[in-house]
Every structure is written in structure tokens, then in C-alpha cells.
Amino acid sequence: MHTTTTAPVRGQAGTTQRLPVVTLIVLAVIGFILVAMETMPAGLLPVISAGMGIGEGTVGLFISAYALGTVIATVPAITLTRGLRRKPLLLCALLGLIVANSATALSSDLALSLVSRFVAGSFSGIIWGMLAAYGRTISPARYAGLSLAIVSAGAPVGFALGTPLGSWLGTAFDWRWSFGGLTVVALVAGALIALIAPDADGQTGRSRLPVARVFRLPGIAVILAVIFAWMIAHNTIYTYIAPYLRATSTGLSVDVLLFIFGVASIVGIALTGAILDRHPRALLHISVALFVAAALTLWAAHASTPAVVAATVLWGMSFGGASAQLQSALTTTAGADADVANAFLPVAFNLAIFAAGILGAALLTGFDGLVLPVVMIVFGLIALLLTFYGRRSAFQVSRTFKIGARDT
Template sequence: MNVTIAPDQTATPVRAERLPWAALSVMALLGFVLISTETMPAGLLPQMAASMDTSEGTVGQFVSAYALGTVVATIPAITLTRGMRRKRLLLIGIAGFLVVNTVTALATDVALSLAARFVAGAFSGMLWGMLAGYALRITAPGHRGRALAIVSAGAPIGIALGTPIGSWVGTNLDWRWSFGGLSILTLILIALAVAFIPGASGQAATSRLPLRRVFGIPGIAAILAVVFVWMLAHSTTYIYIAPYLRTASAGPTVELALVVFGMASVIGIAVTGAIIDRHRRLLLFTSIALFAAAGVVLFLGHQSIVAVLVAITLWGITFGGAPAQMQAAMSDLSGENADVANAFLPVSFNLAIFAAGVLGAALVDNFDGLMLPMVMSGLAILLLGIAYRGRHSAFPAR
């Protein structure tokens, strides 16, 4: 049932002369919290398993349950709430996320914890689905690519800092403090959102396309295919970076590799933000080509720590800007239906993560870690072909 909501009369007018830095920074902080919460169990498997008297494999399902919640709930949640005022919906989503994340921090029952993770993933999917459209509503047209780059920065920073810090806290104090710390940060986030993010109206009823028609917009399917293949190529190697580094005779430690990748991703976000509004198609094809090159260097240069670190840096820079590029392309094509269209992105993203876990496990179990960058490069070549074929509908020249 569609419910028409009156436009938000408190919405702050878009100002063309500058970016709404404070609001966009708070949205980036939200992305940091979401990605840190999603990946936190991966760094705490032994501690959580021992505390809950279960296996590490079962605790590993905490990540799967979160991803499944995102896949199942994102599109219905965004579709049913696209008429709501954006700030109200944002605060409801953050508050719900806070509650279920706190349950994870306190629960002693595995089944309850898995259920909480599923619901947390559902709230996360809704928040990810609406962030891009909300950022565009409060940003002048000439700065929208940069706005999406700023909002996207929270994810790589969460990977680079959030998960390692949470792992350190869980190892030296207790794993529950890792999730509890995220809950405290979420409380601060709510206060910042209330103070700095302006209101914005939801989508008018007259402009709402049915879900199937949004999906059928020329170019949407091509963007989702690019997202899936790019994320699959990235995650297959990223999730199993430890087996690759064990095979690489002179590789860095896992901790160093992850920090280098995360910092490089932030650089990628900055580069993307600087040029995305002027050279979007060139940026996309250059990013994919250099991403493929990074995989080749990981394979051929595995005996040199310098080559491995250079490849990881190149990998991070080229992949870091990918979310902003895909959100910008999706938002351009879908117009007023950007919230619904962008809701497809986390679904494709998390399906690729699931597939990467299966594919990477098969490669590591049957070959060795050097197969990972080979597959990464092969998928990147396929990705380049998909993007080229969809260049007119999905990635038009600007």
C-alpha cells in the first residue's frame, strides 16, 4: 500500500555554492559504523566461539546472517518507505540498528545472536539503500558526484580502522566491548544526525515507478552486473588474503596488508571525488583496467614484498571509488526513483560476497593462494567487457 506523505517543510534548501560537508560527514560516519558492524565477527572468531561455547564456523555465520538480512529486506523496506520524510526514516533506521546491535553485544544464546544479526543486516540494507538518494537531495547538482564520494568514504575507513580496532579491543578486553563500543558510537551518531543532517521530503507519489519498471530502466541491469562481478573479483581475494600471503614467499602480514588496502581505498575515494563529475566514464574504465593490473602484479610479483604492497595499494585505490561510481550511475539513470534503484546495489553487493566466499574456498582448498589473483584478473577482464557493452545505457559520456 502506498501512503502519500506531505513534503518535509523543514527541508534545508540546496545551496549551489558549497557542499553540505557536515551532513555528508555524518552520513560517512554511518557507513563506517555499518561496515564495521558487518565485518566485526571476522576478527573475533576465536573469542566469540569460546565465550558462547560454539564453533568458529558457527560464529562465522554471524557475517552470513547479516548479509542475508540485507539481501532479503533492503528492496522491500526502501520500496515501502520511499514516501517518508528522509530524516525521520534515517533516525528510525539508526535507532533500530542500535537496538539489535546492542542485543548482539549482550546475548549469550547463539540463536538469539544470529537473529539479531539478521535484523541488523535488514536495518543496514535499508540505511545503505537510502543514503545515496538522501545525499543527492541535499546537494546541488554540480557537486553530486563528490557528495557520493564523501558518503562512500565511511566504508573503506571502517575496513581499514574499524574492524582492526574492534579485533584489538576484543582480544585485550572482551569481544562484547567491541560491539558495545559500536553501540556507543551509534548513540553519538544519532545526536550528530539530529544536529547536522537537514530534512528532505520523500518521493512524491506521482513519480513513483513500480519496482519492476525501475529495474527495467535501460542500464540498471548493466550497473548491477558490474557491481556483482567487481565485488566478486575483489572479495574472492580479499576474504582469503591470508592464504594468498602465506603462499607469497615474501608477503607482508595480514594486518599490514589490510591497513594498506584500507588507506589506499580512502585515496581512491578522494581521487574519485575530484574527477567523477567531469570524467565519469574515463574514471570507470581506468579503474577497472588498473584493478585487473593489480591482480596480475599480485600473481607475478608474489616473491617481492614491495611488489605485493604496490599491488595492494593499486587494488585499494581502484576499488575504493567503485561504490561512489556505481551509486552515481544508478542515481543518474533512475532520477526520482533513485532510492529504490540504489536499494538494488547492497543486494547485488552482498550476493557477490556470498558467492566469493564459496568460490574462494573452492580455490584455496583445491589449488593454492596464487589462484586468487589470477581469478581476480580474469573476472576484471570480464568486468571490463560488461562495462564496455553497457557504456551507452549505463555509463554514458558526460
């Protein structure tokens, strides 16, 4: 049986009337930092390899170690910290991330670098697990979708600009400046959170479900399956966009196409923020369907430069709001246990990154880059079917978000 407390909770959704826009923007900046920190080594392979005297394949482990830390540490850490107040927890996790990232920037030892990346990934997972619920909790209930859209905007900007900026900085100066730059941005974000962000209470022992039961809540597994399928569909071609472009002979460069994708993703975030509160389920269906349409265009019209550009715009717009939509579904479905439910999101996301890397590499040994939009089509269709399968349990038409007690 589920009940909701009537006593006001500090930071509870709906207890304030004004949207904390500046705080939400800072949370989005933190999301940018997390994405950029994870993906940036991909643009720095040659310079890190030359600087540390190791192979580029070994440098690739910087990304794997970060993802592994996120996968292993996120859910246990969120489970153990559910009773803690949100603002101090965010600041502590951000401090841990800063220390670990600074160690990577200063290290000349491979083992220490990989350990620091693993630790950074662990703190990243904690932050990812609480960003959505924290942003939504400190916002008025009527702006729940908009608050999530603002917080989620950092991720597509990180994908669009984080890796190219880090690559430029590392090439123009030194790769350590790329990591150092993220440390500086994180320090500024942490200072702003400390100064202006409202606090929110953690959960009391009586209101917390065990993590295994949170996973078994109706709809949670379906949402995670959509995340995993959609992320594989996206990451396989995003990671290996260069082989795809070589196979198209369009003459488009990776930097140009990813910039187009990033700008379109930001447009998708804006559209999501405008629609999510009123039509969450229809928005999700349409987003995944348009994503599949973009994949079909990337495959069928690969010889046409205008068609590839148009498909990339559609890809970015349809995928840009994915994080906000799926975090909203997890947060709404889990209710009082939203922090733990959202902790599963970076785990599913990083497992998809890992799987996409292996799948893409395996396919490219026997096929050219045109096989990648086929993967995008197949897993996109799986995600679309899952959104219809979970219409009743996972993707509700409308459901009020509240932080309250849960009787078990």
C-alpha cells in the same frame, strides 16, 4: 515519457548553494559503522567462540545472517518507505540498527544472536539504500560527485580499520565491547543527524515506479552486473588474503597489507571526488582497468615483496572509489527512483560476499592462495567489459541529477 517538476522540493539537489560537509561526513561515519558491523565478527572468531562456547564455524554465521538480512529485506523495505521523508526514515533505521546490535552485544544465546544479526542486516540494507541519494539530494547539483565521494569514504575506512579495531578491542577486553563500541558511535552519529542534517522529501505516489520497473530501467541491470562482478573479484581475495600471503612467502602480515590497502582506498576516494563530476565514464574505465592490472601483478610478481605492496596500493586506489562511482551511476540512471535503485546495491554487494566466500573456499580446497588473484583477474575483466557494454545506457558522460516527478 519522463518529465521533471519545476516546483522546488525540500532537499532537492541544487536548491542550496553550500555543501553540507558536516552532514556528509556523518553519513560517511554511518557507512563506516555498517561495514565494520558486518565484517567485524571475522576478526573476533576465536574470542566469540570461546566466550559463547560455540565453534568458530558457527560464529561465521554471524556474518552470513547479517548478509542474509540485507539481501532479503532491503528492496522491499525501501519500496515500502519511498514516500517517507528521508531524515526521519534514516533516524528510525539507525535506531533499529542500534537496538539489534546492542542485542548481539548482550546476548548469550546463539539463536538470539543470529536473529539480532539478521535484523541488523535488514536495517543496514535500508540505510545503504538511501545514503547515496540522500547525500546527493541535500547537496548542490554541481557537487553531486563530491558529495557521493564524501559519503562513500566510510566504506573503505570500515574495511581498513573496522575489523582490526574490533579485533583489538575484543581481544584486549571482551568481544562484547567491540559491538558496544559500534553502538556508541552509532548513537553519536544519530544525534548529529537529528541536530544538523537537512531533511528531504520522499516521493509522491505519482512519481514512483514499481520496483520491478526500476530494475528494468535502461542501464540498471548492467550497473548491478558490474557491481556483482567487481565485488566478487575484490572480495574473494580480500576475504582469503591470508592464504594468498602464505603462498607468496613475502613475509607480509595480513594486518599490514590490509592497512596499506585501506590507506590507498582513501586516496582513491579523494581522487574520485575530484574527477567524478567531470569524467565519470572515463574514471570508471580507468579504475577497473587499473584494478585488473593490480590483480595481474599480485599473480605474476607474487614472489616480490615490493611488487605485492605496490600492487596492493594500486588495488586500493582503483577500488576505493568503486562505491561512489557505481552509486553515482545508479543514482543518475534511476533519476527519481534513485532510492530503490540504490537499494539493489547492498543486495548485489552481499550476494557477491556470499558467492566470493563459497568460491574462495571451494578453490582453496584444491589450489593454493595463488588461485585468488586469478579470480580477481577473470571477474575484473568481466566487470571491465561490462562497463564498455553499458557505455550508452548505464555510464553516461554527463547527466544532470534531479529529483522530480516521473509520468508513467
